[in-house]
Amino acid sequence: MGGPAAKKQKREDYRASLNIAQSENAVAKLPKKSFYRQRAHANPFSDHALTYPSRPEDMDWREHYPDFVVDGKVDRGVEIADIGCGFGGLLFALGPVFPGTLVLGMELRTSVTEFVQEKIKATRLQAATTTKESNPNNYTYSNISVLRTNSMKFLPNYIFKSQLSKLFLCFPDPHFKTRKHKARIVSSTLTSEYAYVMKEGGIIYTITDVEDLHVWMRERFEGCSLFERVGEEELEAEGDECVRLMREETEEGKKVGRNGGRKWIACFRRGRDPEWPV
Template structure:
């Protein structure tokens, strides 16, 4: 006897019941995209990633921001070679939600920053597909307003390949929302915050940029605070400035994990860190 259909088969069956127009505008249903909460960042996930930021095809993710009649690299003499050249966008991605989950933060921030490009980076296949499908649906629903053209989601392992996507000083904000706590001491090396990873965040962030962190695990909160404060490229944002930051307010209420903590009466621990100016080289 054939087994029970898997989630992918079920969502394909669901789509077949919709008309063509309904398919374009229909928001995806989470029950068809559920996946285990965390993935091993050290595993080989058969990911594709650009060899450098200049080789990243952002145009396919932000078609509304494609620079017209421009392609990267030198002009090719052969027309087929020219067609294969990477299209450029006229605005760089500036906000990254690392481990974006089902995209609640992205969809809340996108209308607040309509002229800023946001990207979610998620390692889980089904969850990434959910966010991408929701982006497609919301863009179709908002054809007249142009909303959500500035948001995209990539399947990526930021712990391994962050500098492959972003150039030095490109980002203005990074969000680390409810990351895997990796409770066991031997698993701490897999935490999304470490002195090594903080150096990568410092590389892709411009001076004055902010890293936003939130968790419901106090031990992990203390770990993140300790590692960012000890890093020479960051300083902790003061409480008053943090409380007045619109992004903090959205971050505490709009993620799926944040809503779950709220329902369970749990506590949320928030800390923000500012990227400092690099000190001058000796002799400058």
């Protein structure tokens, strides 16, 4: 009979075979989610044995974006971040829309992060072997990557002040119980941290299928003087495709759509820093 140990061995055997196939330059196969399943959410306050840089300048991005390495280091910084990226649906949608921009997914769950890493590796290999007819824009997925980290604790360890132009918070854990609200990805404290990493005019995009959480996030951002709410229509008029991508391309967004659920969206623009009194 197959118990937890047998299932674990099956997963490990599958992942090993996937790595061997890719290392031998065989036809790259996309990983199967069924071998990377994990609990829907992780406790951000648990000890997850993470390694992280002491400061952004100590982070080595070369293995994440090897095609952008010039003179031994990546020649540009990450501009778009998807916090809690899950299985990476939005990453793979954003990459082709912003081909010269580095896009980073941040995810706490180990197996889910491994899935995205393997999918990026496979899609890069596939892109390298496609013809110009099937890939006319010669897009290689070289500008997207993912890392396992706890962004609630370590976002400023990776991202400089005023570095990001876009940040996504898609279908975060609602933490329904009042005593769990401190674990929500948006809080009065964290909005200040998001303001720190966002450049002036940058946009934070939020989406959820839980109205209570939507109201919570909206109130926290509206309570921060460094953000102002911006409507979906205004963004679309500016040619911003991100709201559509966030609504349609995330795995959770697709599931909510299949079930006929409602998606609550709120976007916020980073304002100008207040002038210091002389």
